[in-house]
């Protein structure tokens with residue numbers, strides 16, 4: 103009999119009726135950070151998980167992709183599935199070339215497992231340093247895994263919070279494959295976007311020419327929230343200068359994604375249509391939008407098709 107799961111109390115479900123964005127994404131746009139959850143009766147959540155989500159299936163993700171005008175997805179293994187990559191890999195396979203995946207593996211992962219994931223469409227491994235999401239930070243595992251994935255041409259994705267930048271920055275130096283940083287290293291957006299803390303993040307990006315950044319998750323980082331106090335719909339104002347700084351400084355190394363179905367949000371769940379309308383505020387020309395949404399993710403995830 104399949105296991106049934108009860109959502110973590112206070113957990114908000116994803117927005118079932120997202121608006122149609124006013125901003126039309128360029129043709130071939132990639133939603134380069136999203137997840138699937140379960141469905142739990144088919145792909146059980148991991149025993150070591152720190153939260154139990156609602157279900158969010160591949161079909162529901164593909165419906166959102168089409169509704170928002172995107173062509174492709176990069177589906178990132180969520181921590182609630184631990185290192186059981188079946189739900190993610192199944193979704194990637196079912197996208198028939200229109201998705202790539204990012205897996206979570208342990209240092210003792212076999213070559214056969216990696217080859218199978220590669221065949222499904224996985225192109226990288228994620229290491230999560232966010233302490234509320236995992237029991238152990240994966241420092242010791244990381245370099246051993248890098249040796250195994252390098253021959254496949256994969257990259258490493260790291261998720262960490264601003265106070266941990268020195269620890270993770272030290273590791274980034276030693277990684278011999280490209281590195282992609284989730285959610286801009288989670289800056290504290292009440293601070294100055296041109297101040298020393300965010301400078302340290304920009305310096306980390308500058309330290310190599312193959313460090314990439316996801317200018318994602320305004321809904322997670324924002325203190326000002328989805329609408330400005332004057333009632334004008336200017337969502338996530340306080341995150342704009344951080345993301346814009348990164349897009350302007352590294353226009354060829356930024357990618358963007360919805361983060362659907364938005365794990366662990368308890369105060370407010372974003373309308374994914376409004377998230378898309380946020381894009382032109384951080385990438386303010388058609389050229390920057392084309393790079394952010396099409397050219398850059400293609401180079402990273404579909405290099406065989408990139409210009």
Ligand SMILES: O=C(O)c1cc(C(=O)O)oc(=O)c1
Pocket residue numbers: 179180181182235284322361365366
């Ligand atoms: O901030 C988070 O809670 C979060 C969690 C996960 C995950 O559980 O994988 O992924 C994300 O991109 C963000």
